[in-house]
Amino acid sequence: MREKLEALAEPSYQAFAAKLLPGVTDILGVRVPKLRALAKNIAKRQPAYLQAQPTCFEETMLQGFVIGYLPYDEQRIAAFVPYITNWSLCDSFCTSLKSTKAHREEMWRFLQPYFCSDQPYAIRFAVVMSLMYFIEEPYMEQLFRHYDAITNEHYYVRMAVAWAVSMCYVKQPVLTYRYLQQHSLDDQTHRMTIQKIIDSTRPTKQQKAEVRALRRSKA
Helix, strand or coil, X not given: CXXXXXXXXXXXXXXXXXXXXXXXXXXXXXXXXXXXXXXXXXXHHCHHHHHCCCCCHHHHHHHHHHHHHCCCCHHHHHHHHHHCCCHHHHHHHXXXXXXXXXXXHHHHHHHHHHHCCCCHHHHHHHHHHHHHHCCCHHHHHHHHHHHHHCCCCCHHHHXXXXXXXXXXXXXXXXXXXXXXXXXXXXXXXXXXXXXXXXXXXXXCHHHHHHHHCCCCCCC
């Protein structure tokens, strides 16, 4: 598999990806559509590939995609989470878990321990899954309680929470505006959230003005 991936790698894309993922040193430079196509074939013909130990960034992402193409299986998902060591692996894996839509309640229960993990990318996994699949009225109060309870100061945890709350505002503006008036988020996450909402093209000018008024001054 490493040889296949190296054959698909592009030096220019490797340089581009490396800039987006500082500190990740095992990037070959394979574009995501090529990884997805390869993963789809593996899921059909060689699902046992998941037993192999990934040796680079692309092999890890490939395994995440394979899991996404296979039927819903919490053991497979749980086994992959420890391999999530950057935002790209996290978000790509979450995007791939489309079987969540048919197993929403099972996935929601599965995610609960990850919200209170001591591992930043396990927390990000739960938060990104929540924003992709659970921003619906039956879950909103639970989402807000989870976001309030997250105290991990890792940048990509805070960014995930800000992204999640901004998407909550886009999809559930009334409930989320009320939350933004009385939440327990730290100041940095609050500022990031407000900025994300303002930068979005989806809220109206009036909504953005209301949200902008909730800004806090920096200490």
